[in-house]
Amino acid sequence: MKDFDEKALTKELKIDAKAVGIPIGAAEVFIEKTVKAVKKSLKTKNTITNNDLKRLVAKELKKYNTDLAYVYKNRDKII
Amino acid sequence: MLIVVCMKLVPGVFALFFHYASGKYSKRKTDDLSVFFILGAETMVALAFFLINTLINILPPNLLTLGNNILTWIIIGILISLSLSTFLFYFRKGSGTELFISRKIAQCLNLKAKSVKNRSDAFILGLVSGIPEFIFTIPLYILSTITLIQSSFSPISCSCIIIFCALIIVSPLFITQIFYRTDHNLADIAKLRTKNKTFFRFFISFLYLALAALIITFRILIP
Numbered sequence: 001m002k003d004f005d006e007k008a009l010t011k012e013l014k015i016d017a018k019a020v021g022i023p024i025g026a027a028e029v030f031i032e033k034t035v036k037a038v039k040k041s042l043k044t045k046n047t048i049t050n051n052d053l054k055r056l057v058a059k060e061l062k063k064y065n066t067d068l069a070y071v072y073k074n075r076d077k078i079i
Numbered sequence: 080m081l082i083v084v085c086m087k088l089v090p091g092v093f094a095l096f097f098h099y100a101s102g103k104y105s106k107r108k109t110d111d112l113s114v115f116f117i118l119g120a121e122t123m124v125a126l127a128f129f130l131i132n133t134l135i136n137i138l139p140p141n142l143l144t145l146g147n148n149i150l151t152w153i154i155i156g157i158l159i160s161l162s163l164s165t166f167l168f169y170f171r172k173g174s175g176t177e178l179f180i181s182r183k184i185a186q187c188l189n190l191k192a193k194s195v196k197n198r199s200d201a202f203i204l205g206l207v208s209g210i211p212e213f214i215f216t217i218p219l220y221i222l223s224t225i226t227l228i229q230s231s232f233s234p235i236s237c238s239c240i241i242i243f244c245a246l247i248i249v250s251p252l253f254i255t256q257i258f259y260r261t262d263h264n265l266a267d268i269a270k271l272r273t274k275n276k277t278f279f280r281f282f283i284s285f286l287y288l289a290l291a292a293l294i295i296t297f298r299i300l301i302p
Binding site: 013014016017018019020021058066067068070071074075076077079 | 090091092094101102103174178185250
C-alpha cells in the first residue's frame with residue numbers, strides 16, 4: 001500500500017502528453033484539472049486499488065484528450 | 080522470416096520505448112536512441128544465427144541433416160505445436176494485446192523502456208527484448224541455419240544472407256518509427272495492434288502450418 005503521489009502522476013502525464021503530441025501549455029492546464037478532480041474523488045475513499053485509480057484518471061483525462069486517456073489506460077496492455 | 084516479422088514483442092517494446100523517449104527527450108535524441116535500439120535488436124538476431132550455427136557445427140554432421148527422417152518429423156511436430164500454441168495463447172485474453180510472456184517480464188520490459196537514458200541502455204533493451212519470444216522463434220532460426228549450412232553458399236555469402244535476414248526481421252521497428260514520424264502516437268499503434276490481433280493470431284498459426292506442410296512435401300513426399 002502506498003500514498004497517492006500527485007507529483008509522480010503529474011510528471012507521468014506530462015511525459016505521455018508530450019509523446020502524444022499535445023502542446024505543453026494546454027497539457028499542463030488539463031493535467032492540473034485532472035489531478036485536482038482525482039484528488040477530490042479520493043477524499044471520499046480511504047483506499048483505492050491501482051486499477052481503480054488508473055480508471056479514475058483515464059475517465060478524467062477523457063474529458064480533455066481521448067488519445068492521452070487511451071495511452072494512460074492501456075500502455076500496460078501493449079506487451 | 081515472415082513469421083518472425085509478424086511477432087509482436089519487439090515492436091511492442093520499441094513502441095513503448097519510443098513513446099517514453101519522445102515524451103522525455105528532444106526529437107533528435109529520440110531518433111538517436113531508437114537507432115541504437117534497432118542496432119541492439121539486429122545484433123540479437125545475428126547472434127542467434129551465429130550461436131545456432133556454432134552449436135550445429137559442434138554436433139555430429141549426420142545428426143542434423145534434414146534428410147534424416149526422424150529429425151524431419153521432430154521439426155514438423157515442433158512447427159505444428161507452435162502453430163497450435165500461437166493460436167491458443169500467443170495473445171492473452173482481454174482487451175489489449177498482452178502477450179504470452181509472464182506479467183513480471185512484461186512489467187520489467189515496460190520499466191526498462193521507460194528508464195532508457197543513453198545509447199547503451201537503448202542498445203541493451205533492443206538486445207534483450209526479443210529473448211522472451213525465443214520459444215516461438217528459435218525453431219525457425221534453427222531451420223534457417225540448417226538450410227543455410229546445407230546450401231552451397233560460401234561462408235561470406237551466408238554471413239551476408241544472415242545480415243539481410245536480420246534487417247528484414249527488424250523491419251517492423253522501422254515501420255513503427257515511420258508511423259511515429261507521420262504524426263501518429265502510441266494510442267494509434269495500440270488501437271491498430273488490438274484491431275489486427277485476431278488476424279495475426281490466425282496468420283502466424285497458418286504460417287507455421289504452411290511451413291510444416293512445405294517440409295512434409297519437399298523432404299518426405301518428394302525427397
